Amino acid sequence: FSGGFRMLNSxxxxxxxxxxxxxxxxxxxxxxRLWPSAQSxxxxxxxxxxxxxxxxxxxxxxxxxxxxxxxxxxxxxxxxHLLQNALIEGLSRSAQFVAQIAVVLCIYLFTPITxxxxxxxxxxxxxVRRRCAERTLDVIRGLKGYYIKAAQxxxxxxxxxxxxxxxxxxxxxxxxxxDFSVVTRTIEAEIRCKISDVFANFEQEPVAxxxxxxxxxxxxxxxTKVAVKVQYPEVERYFYMDVKTVGFVLGLVGMGxxxxxxxxxxxxxxxxxxxxxxxxxxxxECANNVLPCFGGxxxxxxxxxxxxxxxxxxxxxxxxxxxxxxMEKLDGAPIRKHTLQLLxxxxxxxxxxxxxxxxxxxxxxxxxLDRLSPKVKRLLHMGPIxxxxxxxxxxxxxxxxxxxxxxxxxxxxxxxxxxxxxxxRLRPLPVPLNGPRIVKLLFDVHxxxxxxxxxxxxDAHAGNILMLKNGKLGLLDYGACMRxxxxxxxxxxxxxxxxxDEDDAAVPQAFWACGFRSKRxxxxxxxxxxxxxxxxxxxxxxxxxxxxxxxxxxxxxVMDLEAYVRGGxxxxxxxxxxxxxxxxxxxxxxxxxxxxxxxxxVSSAEMFKPQALKLLSEIK
Numbered sequence: 001f002s003g004g005f006r007m008l009n010s011x012x013x014x015x016x017x018x019x020x021x022x023x024x025x026x027x028x029x030x031x032x033r034l035w036p037s038a039q040s041x042x043x044x045x046x047x048x049x050x051x052x053x054x055x056x057x058x059x060x061x062x063x064x065x066x067x068x069x070x071x072x073x074x075x076x077x078x079x080x081h082l083l084q085n086a087l088i089e090g091l092s093r094s095a096q097f098v099a100q101i102a103v104v105l106c107i108y109l110f111t112p113i114t115x116x117x118x119x120x121x122x123x124x125x126x127x128v129r130r131r132c133a134e135r136t137l138d139v140i141r142g143l144k145g146y147y148i149k150a151a152q153x154x155x156x157x158x159x160x161x162x163x164x165x166x167x168x169x170x171x172x173x174x175x176x177x178x179d180f181s182v183v184t185r186t187i188e189a190e191i192r193c194k195i196s197d198v199f200a201n202f203e204q205e206p207v208a209x210x211x212x213x214x215x216x217x218x219x220x221x222x223x224t225k226v227a228v229k230v231q232y233p234e235v236e237r238y239f240y241m242d243v244k245t246v247g248f249v250l251g252l253v254g255m256g257x258x259x260x261x262x263x264x265x266x267x268x269x270x271x272x273x274x275x276x277x278x279x280x281x282x283x284x285e286c287a288n289n290v291l292p293c294f295g296g297x298x299x300x301x302x303x304x305x306x307x308x309x310x311x312x313x314x315x316x317x318x319x320x321x322x323x324x325x326x327m328e329k330l331d332g333a334p335i336r337k338h339t340l341q342l343l344x345x346x347x348x349x350x351x352x353x354x355x356x357x358x359x360x361x362x363x364x365x366x367x368x369l370d371r372l373s374p375k376v377k378r379l380l381h382m383g384p385i386x387x388x389x390x391x392x393x394x395x396x397x398x399x400x401x402x403x404x405x406x407x408x409x410x411x412x413x414x415x416x417x418x419x420x421x422x423x424x425r426l427r428p429l430p431v432p433l434n435g436p437r438i439v440k441l442l443f444d445v446h447x448x449x450x451x452x453x454x455x456x457x458x459d460a461h462a463g464n465i466l467m468l469k470n471g472k473l474g475l476l477d478y479g480a481c482m483r484x485x486x487x488x489x490x491x492x493x494x495x496x497x498x499x500x501d502e503d504d505a506a507v508p509q510a511f512w513a514c515g516f517r518s519k520r521x522x523x524x525x526x527x528x529x530x531x532x533x534x535x536x537x538x539x540x541x542x543x544x545x546x547x548x549x550x551x552x553x554x555x556x557x558v559m560d561l562e563a564y565v566r567g568g569x570x571x572x573x574x575x576x577x578x579x580x581x582x583x584x585x586x587x588x589x590x591x592x593x594x595x596x597x598x599x600x601x602v603s604s605a606e607m608f609k610p611q612a613l614k615l616l617s618e619i620k
Contacts, residue, residue, distance in 0.1 A: 439602060
């Protein structure tokens with residue numbers, strides 16, 4: 001009787017989940033119906049609020065209804081026919097995401113700003129954005145799955161306010177992790193033996209937690225130090241469920257044919273990402289392609305598969321399985337830990353603050369620049385930072401720090417008021433990394449992968465790049481790789497060269513050759529999307545230059561761009577091939593690293609141009 005009672009409670013909990021699904025879908029439907037009118041009639045926002053409240057109370061009412069005799073049979077039917085359906089569960093997750101993001105949006109739109117002072121209003125706006133960013137981060141962490149991967153991709157791309165980029169930054173290497181008991185069960189089930197039979201030491205605390213797995217440091221019986229990546233138990237099911245749901249929703253709104261190729265490529269990439277054996281093979285192939293040319297500057301760890309000599313010494317066949325990937329340990333720290341010091345030093349040399357510099361680098365609305373200080377506006381027009389400028393900056397900081405040390409020694413015995421006021425200014429500044437050199441190296445390595453080999457990593461975000469103690473860069477996580485055909489590499493090379501040269505007549509033709517299609521094949525849409533995707537994103541200089549050619553208003557904002565592209569004012573997108581989507585993702589994350597390292601808003605097409613020219617010259 002006790003077992004049956006527990007099963008009944010389980011069914012009732014599942015029925016409650018179904019009620020929450022219905023409530024979430026009702027909320028989405030109500031928002032979609034009322035949104036067009038709400039834009040023109042603010043009073044309808046109150047109707048939306050009441051609708052959201054009703055949907056919130058629906059699960060509580062279910063707690064009362066569930067006690068009605070005979071409801072268990074309904075719960076059994078729901079359990080059998082609905083809740084085991086991946087699409088239904090995916091829609092439930094999507095409804096939950098939309099409902100909670102709607103709450104965040106209401107907070108963002110309706111939180112009153114009371115200060116009359118411009119500086120005070122800006123501080124209040126920053127506080128609101130930070131609050132919204134933290135709530136959005138909690139939503140993403142709770143849902144996991146593809147939502148974390150999407151946040152990682154968009155982080156640092158300049159599409160969100162800085163507060164959101166800072167909040168999402170923790171997802172690059174500090175995602176929600178699983179308990180060590182779960183990790184132990186997964187590893188022992190995969191390698192078919194006890195952890196103690198293979199490892200002399202295995203750290204229980206993960207050193208990093210990514211979107212689909214977490215990493216632990218360990219030591220083999222022979223003393224070899226390794227990093228072990230273990231896949232989360234349910235993450236693969238959630239990923240496929242979320243992607244299928246997004247595809248289903250896009251199909252309902254008539255965008256299914258346009259995104260079919262994108263989702264096909266995405267699912268193909270995900271199959272590789274969820275099978276660590278394939279990632280191990282790709283990691284080996286990329287190491288063989290890259291290290292002969294860039295071995296003096298970068299390191300790609302080797303997987304401990306059947307070909308690794310350490311396994312022969314430990315009498316183990318392989319430590320790379322479908323859900324466990326063991327690789328050589330790299331001694332370094334994620335590059336994100338060095339970016340704040342670089343920004344502090346860089347901002348200090350120009351009389352600005354880190355917050356002002358971040359706001360400038362992520363500014364996508366030119367109308368806001370008038371409110372920035374003259375020094376920060378001067379930074380806007382200085383262009384990308386060169387390696388020589390960065391070396392000069394490092395030399396100046398080292399000279400300043402040495403002078404500060406000497407002055408501190410000279411003033412150590414004086415306690416007068418002027419000396420006491422001077423001492424806080426004599427603190428040494430951290431010497432930054434050479435950001436432009438690092439960014440150029442990353443673009444060179446990935447350009448070599450794209451154009452010389454065709455196999456490239458589309459997920460090279462800052463959490464997957466280590467600064468090693470020997471000064472080299474460690475490149476990790478080769479699960480989201482894409483392989484280009486020879487003809488695709490040639491077409492992409494021509495597109496990037498045309499964008500870098502600002503050859504606006506050649507860009508649409510090259511973009512179409514890569515597979516992009518629109519209903520009327522309008523050159524203006526192709527020109528604009530190519531620059532936004534593969535140049536510098538919605539950068540003010542590029543948008544102002546292209547505005548008269550594509551029909552945008554002077555000094556266009558991101559909202560103008562959104563209305564232009566999504567609103568179909570010129571043309572409707574019918575095909576955006578999957579390999580272009582992953583190339584765009586690669587450009588976005590590398591450009592985001594450039595921003596964080598203080599290299600300015602670099603042009604992806606310009607940085608890839610040397611490798612593209614090399615490919616075309618070899619063909620000739």
